[in-house]
Each structure stands twice: as structure tokens, then as C-alpha cells.
Amino acid sequence: MNSRTESITLIGAGLVGPLLALGLVKRGFKAEIYERRPDMRRVRLSAGRSINLALSARGIHALTEAGLWSEMQKIVIPMKGRMMHSIASELTFQPYGKDESEVIHSISRAELNIALMNAAEAQGVSIAFQQRCMGMDFGTGRLQLRDEQTGDEKALESGVVIGCDGSASAIRGEMRKRNRFSLSQHQLDYGYKELTIPAGPGASHVLETNALHIWPRGNYMLIALPNVDGTCACMLFLPFQGPDSFAQLTTPSDVIEFFDAKFPDAAELMPELAENFFVNPTGSMVTIKCSPWHAEGRALLLGDAAHAIVPFFGQGINCGFEDCTCFLALLDRHGPDWGRVFAEFERARKVNTDAIADLAVENFVEMRDRVADPLFLFRKKVELALQERYPLLFVPKYAMVTFHRIPYATALQRGNVQDRILTELCDGIDRVEDLDWSKANRLIHGELTPLELAS
Numbered sequence: 176m177n178s179r180t181e182s183i184t185l186i187g188a189g190l191v192g193p194l195l196a197l198g199l200v201k202r203g204f205k206a207e208i209y210e211r212r213p214d215m216r217r218v219r220l221s222a223g224r225s226i227n228l229a230l231s232a233r234g235i236h237a238l239t240e241a242g243l244w245s246e247m248q249k250i251v252i253p254m255k256g257r258m259m260h261s262i263a264s265e266l267t268f269q270p271y272g273k274d275e276s277e278v279i280h281s282i283s284r285a286e287l288n289i290a291l292m293n294a295a296e297a298q299g300v301s302i303a304f305q306q307r308c309m310g311m312d313f314g315t316g317r318l319q320l321r322d323e324q325t326g327d328e329k330a331l332e333s334g335v336v337i338g339c340d341g342s343a344s345a346i347r348g349e350m351r352k353r354n355r356f357s358l359s360q361h362q363l364d365y366g367y368k369e370l371t372i373p374a375g376p377g378a379s380h381v382l383e384t385n386a387l388h389i390w391p392r393g394n395y396m397l398i399a400l401p402n403v404d405g406t407c408a409c410m411l412f413l414p415f416q417g418p419d420s421f422a423q424l425t426t427p428s429d430v431i432e433f434f435d436a437k438f439p440d441a442a443e444l445m446p447e448l449a450e451n452f453f454v455n456p457t458g459s460m461v462t463i464k465c466s467p468w469h470a471e472g473r474a475l476l477l478g479d480a481a482h483a484i485v486p487f488f489g490q491g492i493n494c495g496f497e498d499c500t501c502f503l504a505l506l507d508r509h510g511p512d513w514g515r516v517f518a519e520f521e522r523a524r525k526v527n528t529d530a531i532a533d534l535a536v537e538n539f540v541e542m543r544d545r546v547a548d549p550l551f552l553f554r555k556k557v558e559l560a561l562q563e564r565y566p567l568l569f570v571p572k573y574a575m576v577t578f579h580r581i582p583y584a585t586a587l588q589r590g591n592v593q594d595r596i597l598t599e600l601c602d603g604i605d606r607v608e609d610l611d612w613s614k615a616n617r618l619i620h621g622e623l624t625p626l627e628l629a630s
């Protein structure tokens with residue numbers, strides 16, 4: 176069957192599933208989603224509830240294509256830069272971009288998920304909750320589903336299945352049983368904990384509103400992102416074991432003493448710190464690379480199911496939404512020739528998703544450690560000066576990834592070249608005025624070609 180009345184089955188109504196389903200119904204397909212959790216619009220879910228995400232150019236582009244971005248303005252807060260909090264509670268602000276047009280947007284993951292599910296359902300997507308995918312036969316297209324309330328299992332015949340079921344994907348688990356499926360999973364030896372800073376009077380923010388707050392402490396860090404209700408969603412990233420680790424924080428007084436010593440200005444703003452800490456689970460983080468992403472022209476992995484990354488570049492969902500942009504463009508080009516669309520999708524995306532996976536790990540060291548280093552801050556200033564003089568040649572790595580839709584692999588490769596150039600230019604100076612511009616000119620023109628920056 177390849178008519179537009181064909182029904183596509185998606186597994187997972189997280190962030191990517193509903194957005195992709197929306198794109199499919201707009202193209203005349205039927206789309207139904209099976210989701211293992213209860214409907215978060217009716218049942219309060221705890222884990223992941225208070226996580227905020229940073230949306231940037233790639234995510235915004237996909238939401239704009241879906242006609243959803245303008246509606247989302249009321250649930251996002253622009254963040255212009257990083258506000259670093261030292262151990263002595265001093266503040267240093269470092270802008271993300273060259274001017275105020277280059278911002279990232281804080282959004283509650285739960286609010287975004289709800290907005291996407293509402294929009295998908297309004298366009299005719301059906302979402303069945305508490306239906307866990309248990310496996311799939313790629314030969315017949317038969318899916319095995321379990322009702323999480325009753326425990327009943329049922330089989331479902333489906334022509335095409337897209338696994339949007341996140342980093343622990345059941346569809347990927349099924350592909351793993353096949354010959355020549357390669358999988359690498361790297362668990363970070365750090366965990367994260369969701370915490371909250373309550374709103375001030377009149378739902379105001381008690382921290383600067385338009386910034387992503389970071390308490391960088393070398394081997395670990397706390398971050399906080401503003402919410403529209405005046406609260407700030409915080410995440411503590413700590414090693415699981417060793418000194419200054421989750422293993423050391425076993426009682427309420429351990430937690431309070433640790434925060435008072437390491438994050439004193441944040442501790443003052445968290446009256447329910449110890450309660451929050453022990454109610455919320457400690458999350459783990461994983462990088463997953465696998466291949467192939469598709470089987471028998473019947474099943475495809477997309478989003479975190481295909482390429483989970485650690486959260487330190489704020490790109491997980493931006494990358495997943497860019498998957499949707501790429502997949503739908505290929506579907507428009509080739510029509511429902513699924514085997515071809517799936518293969519071309521993986522060919523186009525994998526090199527880029529592997530690159531952002533590596534960039535995300537690299538950025539962890541930058542966020543928790545280097546942002547507090549004067550040499551790093553000086554290099555940032557030099558980067559901005561070079562970008563101002565060579566706007567199409569020298570675009571900082573952070574900007575290539577965050578404010579443009581330059582392929583991630585290109586951003587990684589050019590970023591490495593630029594890092595080398597920066598090291599040469601910053602050697603022996605500590606003022607931008609002392610930059611050797613003739614050397615900069617030679618290095619930049621010699622090693623970099625102009626970028627196409629339209630996004």
C-alpha cells in the first residue's frame with residue numbers, strides 16, 4: 176500500500192512523536208501514536224516534570240514549519256547569555272551571541288509536550304496512552320502492545336512504524352536482535368537531579384530572568400532556567416561516586432551543608448531543597464550511537480531512539496526536531512517510498528547526529544569548568560571580535576550549533592579549525608586590542624571558506 180490513506184504508527188508521544196505525526200497528517204497520511212505513559216494532561220507525572228529545555232534555531236525552524244512557533248511565544252523565555260555564580264556569590268554575565276537577536280529560549284518540557292500533543296490531536300492524530308510497545312516483527316509489520324493498566328497484550332498490524340520512543344527505545348531493542356546491527360552506548364558517570372527555585376512576589380523571578388544561570392564548580396555544576404510562572408527549573412549535575420558526588424549526599428543535612436558550602440546564593444532561594452532532593456529521582460545520561468536506523472522499509476528510529484545525546488549543548492530536542500524537518504523534506508521529495516526515504520534519512524542525518532553527540536560531551540567540560548576560567552572568557556571576546564570582522568568566515572562554534580542550521584558535522588569540523596586559530600592568536604596576549612590582525616587575516620583566509628548562513 177502506498178496511498179496517502181496509509182496509516183503510520185508512531186511509538187512514543189514524547190517531544191518528537193507528536194511533531195512528526197503532525198507533519199504526516201498535514202501531508203494526507205493517517206498517524207496514530209502509542210505511548211506507554213498516562214496522559215500527562217490528566218495525570219501528574221513526577222520525573223521530568225520540572226525539566227526545562229533550551230530551544231534554539233533548529234527546533235524553532237521545525238516548530239515554525241509546523242505552524243506552532245508563534246503560538247509558543249507565550250510559554251518561552253528568551254535567555255541572552257550565561258550568568259555565572261561564583262562560590263563567593265559574585266555574578267558574571269557572558270552573552271551567548273553577537274547581539275540580542277542571538278538568544279536561546281527556555282521552555283518547560285512538560286508544557287512543550289502538552290502543546291505538541293494538543294496540536295497533533297487537533298489535526299486528527301490519535302494518541303493511545305498506557306500502551307507499551309513490547310516488540311515488533313519487521314517481516315510482517317506486526318507490533319506487540321501491552322495495556323499498562325490491565326496488563327492485556329494485543330497485536331497490531333502496521334505497514335510503517337516510526338520508533339520515537341526515546342533513549343530506551345523498544346523498537347531499537349528489536350533491531351538489536353538483527354545481524355549487523357551496531358550499537359554503542361556510553362553512560363556518563365554523572366547523574367542529574369531536578370530541583371526548583373520558587374517564584375518571588377507576584378510570580379517574579381528571584382534570579383535575573385533573561386539568562387541561563389550556572390554555578391560552575393570544576394567537576395560539577397548547578398544550572399537554573401527561568402519559567403513563565405516565575406519559578407526557575409534547576410538541575411544539579413554531580414558524579415555518582417567519589418568526593419562531591421551523589422553517593423555523599425544521603426541525608427537532608429548532607430544536602431543542605433553541601434549547597435550552603437558550594438552554592439550559597441542558590442541555597443538561600445531553595446526553602447524546600449532537601450525535600451525536593453529526596454523526592455526527585457537521580458537521572459542518568461547516555462550517548463547512544465547505532466546503525467542502521469531502519470529495517471525492511473517498515474520501521475525507522477527517529478529522535479533520541481536513534482541518537483540519544485547528553486544535555487550539555489542543549490541540542491537533544493533541537494536535533495530531534497531537525498530530524499523531523501529532514502524526514503518530511505525527504506518524504507516530500509520521494510513520496511512514500513519508505514525504504515528509500517529511510518535509507519536517505521539515515522545517510523543525511525547520522526554523520527550530523529554523531530557530531531552533535533561528540534560536541535555535547537565536549538561542552539560539559541566547558542559548562543562545568545571552563546566558563547569560570549579567565550582565559551576561556553578572553554577567547555570568547557576574541558571570537559566575537561573575529562566574527563565581527565569576518566562574519567561569513569569565522570562564526571563561533573556555539574553560534575554555528577545554536578543560532579544557525581549549519582550541519583552539525585560542519586560545525587564540529589570548522590569549530591576544531593577555529594579552536595586552533597584562536598589558540599595561535601591568543602598566545603601571549605590578554606587584550607583584544609593586541610590581536611595580530613595580519614596573522615588573523617592570513618590564518619582565517621587560508622583555512623576557512625565562507626559559510627552560507629541563511630537559516
Ligand SMILES: Cc1cc2nc3c(=O)[nH]c(=O)nc-3n(C[C@H](O)[C@H](O)[C@H](O)COP(=O)(O)OP(=O)(O)OC[C@H]3O[C@@H](n4cnc5c(N)ncnc54)[C@H](O)[C@@H]3O)c2cc1C
Binds near residue numbers: 189226341367489
Ligand atoms: C536533564 C536533561 C536536560 C535536557 N536539556 C535539553 C535542552 O536544553 N535542549 C534540548 O534540545 N534537549 C535537551 N534535553 C534532551 C531532550 O529532552 C531529548 O532529546 C528529547 O526529549 C528527545 O525527544 P524524543 O521524543 O526523541 O524522546 P522522549 O522525549 O524521551 O520521548 C519518548 C517517548 O516514548 C515513550 N516510550 C518509551 N518507550 C516506549 C514503549 N516501549 N512503548 C510506548 N512508548 C514508549 C516515552 O514514555 C516518551 O513519552 C535534555 C534532556 C535531559 C535528560
